[in-house]
Amino acid sequence: MKVLLVTQTRNKKGQAASTEQTLVTDILRIGRGTDCKLFLPDPRIALHHAVIRSAVDGACYIEAETGTVNVEGSFERAAKLRENQRILIGPYEMLVLPDRKDFDLVLCVELIEPLREGVDEVRSHVKAGLQNTWLSKRIFSWSLFAIVLAVFLGWPVLSAMNQPPPEQRKEAVKAASVTPDASWDVGPLASAHASFGRDCNSCHQQPFVQVKNDACESCHKTIGWHFPLKTPVAKEIHNTIFPDTRCASCHRDHKGPNGLVRTDATLCTDCHQDLKSRHPKIGTANISDFTKNHPGFMLSILQPGKTGEGAIVRVPQDDKAKPREASGLKFPHDIHLSKKGIRGPDGKVNMECANCHVRDEAGIRFKPVTMKDNCQNCHSLEFEPKVTSRQVPHGKIADVVDTLNEFYAQAALADTPIDVVVEAGIRRPGERMSETKRQAALTWATEKAGKIAKDLFEDRVCFVCHQITPVAAAENKPATWQIAPVAVTQHWLPKSRFPHSQHNTFECSKCHQVTDSKVSADIAIPDIKNCRECHGGNEPAKDKARGTCETCHGFHTGSHKAGVPAIVPGSNMPKPALKQVSSDAPGGGAKQ
Amino acid sequence: MRHRTVLEYKRYRYLKLAVIVVIAAIAGYAWYGSPVGRYGGTLMGYGLGTVGALLILWLMWFGIQKRRYRGSTGSVQGWLSAHVYLGTTLIVVATLHTGFQIGWNVHTLAYALMMLVIFSGFYGLYAYLRYPQLMTENLGEDTLDSIILKIADIDREARKLAVGMADNINQAVQDSLENTRIGGGVMAQLAGRVRKCPTANAVTVIQASVRQVKGEEAKTNKDLYALMLRKKNLVDRARMDVRYKAVLDFWLFFHVPLSIALLAALTAHIIAVFFYW
Numbered sequence: 001m002k003v004l005l006v007t008q009t010r011n012k013k014g015q016a017a018s019t020e021q022t023l024v025t026d027i028l029r030i031g032r033g034t035d036c037k038l039f040l041p042d043p044r045i046a047l048h049h050a051v052i053r054s055a056v057d058g059a060c061y062i063e064a065e066t067g068t069v070n071v072e073g074s075f076e077r078a079a080k081l082r083e084n085q086r087i088l089i090g091p092y093e094m095l096v097l098p099d100r101k102d103f104d105l106v107l108c109v110e111l112i113e114p115l116r117e118g119v120d121e122v123r124s125h126v127k128a129g130l131q132n133t134w135l136s137k138r139i140f141s142w143s144l145f146a147i148v149l150a151v152f153l154g155w156p157v158l159s160a161m162n163q164p165p166p167e168q169r170k171e172a173v174k175a176a177s178v179t180p181d182a183s184w185d186v187g188p189l190a191s192a193h194a195s196f197g198r199d200c201n202s203c204h205q206q207p208f209v210q211v212k213n214d215a216c217e218s219c220h221k222t223i224g225w226h227f228p229l230k231t232p233v234a235k236e237i238h239n240t241i242f243p244d245t246r247c248a249s250c251h252r253d254h255k256g257p258n259g260l261v262r263t264d265a266t267l268c269t270d271c272h273q274d275l276k277s278r279h280p281k282i283g284t285a286n287i288s289d290f291t292k293n294h295p296g297f298m299l300s301i302l303q304p305g306k307t308g309e310g311a312i313v314r315v316p317q318d319d320k321a322k323p324r325e326a327s328g329l330k331f332p333h334d335i336h337l338s339k340k341g342i343r344g345p346d347g348k349v350n351m352e353c354a355n356c357h358v359r360d361e362a363g364i365r366f367k368p369v370t371m372k373d374n375c376q377n378c379h380s381l382e383f384e385p386k387v388t389s390r391q392v393p394h395g396k397i398a399d400v401v402d403t404l405n406e407f408y409a410q411a412a413l414a415d416t417p418i419d420v421v422v423e424a425g426i427r428r429p430g431e432r433m434s435e436t437k438r439q440a441a442l443t444w445a446t447e448k449a450g451k452i453a454k455d456l457f458e459d460r461v462c463f464v465c466h467q468i469t470p471v472a473a474a475e476n477k478p479a480t481w482q483i484a485p486v487a488v489t490q491h492w493l494p495k496s497r498f499p500h501s502q503h504n505t506f507e508c509s510k511c512h513q514v515t516d517s518k519v520s521a522d523i524a525i526p527d528i529k530n531c532r533e534c535h536g537g538n539e540p541a542k543d544k545a546r547g548t549c550e551t552c553h554g555f556h557t558g559s560h561k562a563g564v565p566a567i568v569p570g571s572n573m574p575k576p577a578l579k580q581v582s583s584d585a586p587g588g589g590a591k592q
Numbered sequence: 593m594r595h596r597t598v599l600e601y602k603r604y605r606y607l608k609l610a611v612i613v614v615i616a617a618i619a620g621y622a623w624y625g626s627p628v629g630r631y632g633g634t635l636m637g638y639g640l641g642t643v644g645a646l647l648i649l650w651l652m653w654f655g656i657q658k659r660r661y662r663g664s665t666g667s668v669q670g671w672l673s674a675h676v677y678l679g680t681t682l683i684v685v686a687t688l689h690t691g692f693q694i695g696w697n698v699h700t701l702a703y704a705l706m707m708l709v710i711f712s713g714f715y716g717l718y719a720y721l722r723y724p725q726l727m728t729e730n731l732g733e734d735t736l737d738s739i740i741l742k743i744a745d746i747d748r749e750a751r752k753l754a755v756g757m758a759d760n761i762n763q764a765v766q767d768s769l770e771n772t773r774i775g776g777g778v779m780a781q782l783a784g785r786v787r788k789c790p791t792a793n794a795v796t797v798i799q800a801s802v803r804q805v806k807g808e809e810a811k812t813n814k815d816l817y818a819l820m821l822r823k824k825n826l827v828d829r830a831r832m833d834v835r836y837k838a839v840l841d842f843w844l845f846f847h848v849p850l851s852i853a854l855l856a857a858l859t860a861h862i863i864a865v866f867f868y869w
Binding site for chain 1 (some may be wrong): 627628629631633640685693695696697698701733736738739740741742743746747748749770771772774775776777778780806811818822823830833834837838841842844845848849850851852853855856857859860863864865866867868869
């Protein structure tokens with residue numbers, strides 16, 4: 001097919017100019033694709049818009065390749081080309097000119113709708129691209145940046161730098177519903193710290209400085225270090241092992257209500273598994289696990305007759321010379337706990353442990369057994385039961401003797417009808433006692449009191465529990481008795497804690513075998529094997545309760561977790577000295 | 593050769609690096625059993641936090657780097673590949689840094705912002721992998737500009753044809769010419785379609801009047817119908833194109849401002865931790 005292509009253009013005045021081009025091709029492809037013989041470079045034209053091909057009948061046909069072509073105003077898929085036919089292809093008009101010699105087809109092509117014309121209106125209705133809307137990354141970014149920085153950094157820092165004095169600050173924090181630094185709180189405080197916790201500066205006292213021990217010790221005034229620092233060696237060991245240790249090295253707060261206290265075994269075993277390597281002067285055995293290498297218990301036994309620090313001796317429980325308690329008292333557990341019962345003031349009773357051993361308020365250990373609370377109900381101190389229910393006081397020998405002297409003197413002088421009083425003669429009513437009779441009565445009373453005292457101490461009452469030695473009368477001194485000093489150990493294992501309340505579910509006899517104990521010297525504290533029956537070690541063990549170091553021990557000496565020190569006569573918790581009330585004090589000082 | 597996505601860049605070079613970082617972080621976390629717990633305040637916690645903070649700064653540097661056409665190191669595709677993979681590792685590194693402790697505080701704010709940035713980034717990655725192909729399928733040979741030109745042509749034709757038609761048809765066509773909107777506000781761009789499109793309405797109106805016209809008018813009606821149908825098709829495609837472009841961009845309006853907010857929160861977090869040490 002040989003085609004003459006006349007391309008017509010017009011200048012601004014509308015004058016036409018044309019160029020001619022001969023195309024020889026099988027098919028005449030029309031489109032904006034560069035492979036098209038009739039190349040129409042306009043975006044409104046498809047790449048391959050239409051083709052013109054000659055048919056066997058010699059005529060030419062146009063076929064739309066994409067969509068339709070506009071043939072004389074009608075949209076057609078295909079059409080036969082005729083002379084003077086106008087075909088619109090997008091913005092181009094194609095006019096079929098009369099045939100010329102040598103050409104199969106003569107086409108005149110003219111751009112009648114130049115690009116851009118009439119497009120502006122359509123374009124005014126098109127708004128593409130989010131950057132052309134109100135959205136703005138820059139504004140969003142700067143706004144968020146400023147807000148976050150102001151609220152979460154600027155506000156807290158400025159308020160921290162301009163703190164009022166502590167008291168005012170505490171009040172202000174209490175009053176505020178939101179504090180500036182609330183957003184810095186990394187987690188819930190320990191329960192005990194919650195009451196002042198919103199006042200961050202009560203602990204965090206200096207910016208960019210780790211919490212100092214002073215902050216802790218301002219409240220925790222009595223907390224002790226790991227061991228008493230009374231000797232130079234102890235101090236030296238302490239300084240070697242804990243040179244830079246802060247309270248917060250172990251106690252990390254903001255870790256929940258119970259998160260402040262470490263309970264992991266490594267707290268102890270890090271050092272205790274190889275103490276010698278920490279310091280050569282440490283004499284304590286290496287321990288890494290309760291079940292593996294924990295030594296037998298050391299009993300702290302109160303020595304009779306001693307007071308102060310020397311009153312306690314530490315004896316290994318598994319010592320070959322079996323440790324005995326020298327309490328100075330006689331107490332056969334077997335008789336008291338006999339299944340046959342024991343005679344009480346109101347007949348026979350069956351006693352049990354709790355009759356005498358009463359749990360202390362903390363539920364950890366037991367209140368000391370006392371004569372008044374635990375013994376005297378059965379072991380009455382009555383001395384003249386037929387006449388009076390009075391009892392001698394439990395305590396000093398002199399008080400006992402005085403009580404007896406007073407009683408019998410009163411009886412003699414007032415003619416109390418005690419059988420033996422008859423010896424002094426009975427007065428008639430209203431009769432005044434003569435001096436001779438008075439002397440005789442007092443002599444009688446003194447002798448009687450002495451007899452009864454001897455009876456009480458040596459035969460009837462005191463000797464039942466106490467070890468008593470008579471002391472013969474000496475110059476200017478009446479006969480008296482020596483009572484062996486009482487030293488009942490209250491805390492056998494003071495370096496551990498054993499909460500009895502957590503072991504309520506067991507019978508006492510599970511650990512304390514006393515039903516066959518005939519003497520008070522028997523020690524009924526269970527040994528380590530007994531504990532190991534139920535308690536495992538650091539690692540969870542099958543059928544075993546937890547048994548980490550912290551189960552029984554604490555870190556700080558003097559803390560409640562270290563166990564309460566044994567009660568040593570004369571070394572109890574010091575009472576604060578009574579303070580003299582100043583005469584200047586309001587309402588005070590009048591009656592000093 | 594098949595097109596390689598950013599994920600496959602240099603045979604997954606940065607995926608491998610990311611896996612190494614993640615394994616190292618998890619191993620470090622597992623190995624370092626601090627007696628006071630695993631959290632940001634231990635040595636390992638500080639370590640993970642430092643790695644995380646440096647990663648964040650480096651990832652944000654990508655926003656600057658990609659604008660430098662004379663980039664000094666590596667291709668934009670390489671940077672993007674690393675940005676995606678190393679950004680993903682932050683999920684693990686930062687979560688381990690927290691020790692799984694979260695609360696209503698600036699520290700968790702920084703963490704939450706970081707997670708939002710990362711997950712908005714995931715969406716962006718999804719968009720970049722999916723929408724360009726859909727855009728090509730939608731436009732074919734066209735561009736938005738060529739579609740506009742074609743619509744302008746159709747409008748011109750339609751205006752001429754509609755003049756001789758019944759009032760309702762003429763009105764519908766005029767409405768289509770004057771009020772057919774493509775794109776517009778944020779929602780209009782993202783929606784990609786208009787519920788009461790004047791052009792769709794014109795198509796319906798002209799189609800409904802097919803049986804009421806005869807002769808020459810019927811032919812004009814048919815032509816007008818064809819025009820409006822073509823226009824509707826073009827308009828729909830133009831709107832889809834606008835929508836795809838909007839969707840491709842939209843996530844960045846979160847990703848970028850949130851990452852800037854993260855920078856502020858991260859600064860506050862680090863200063864706060866050491867201010868109240």
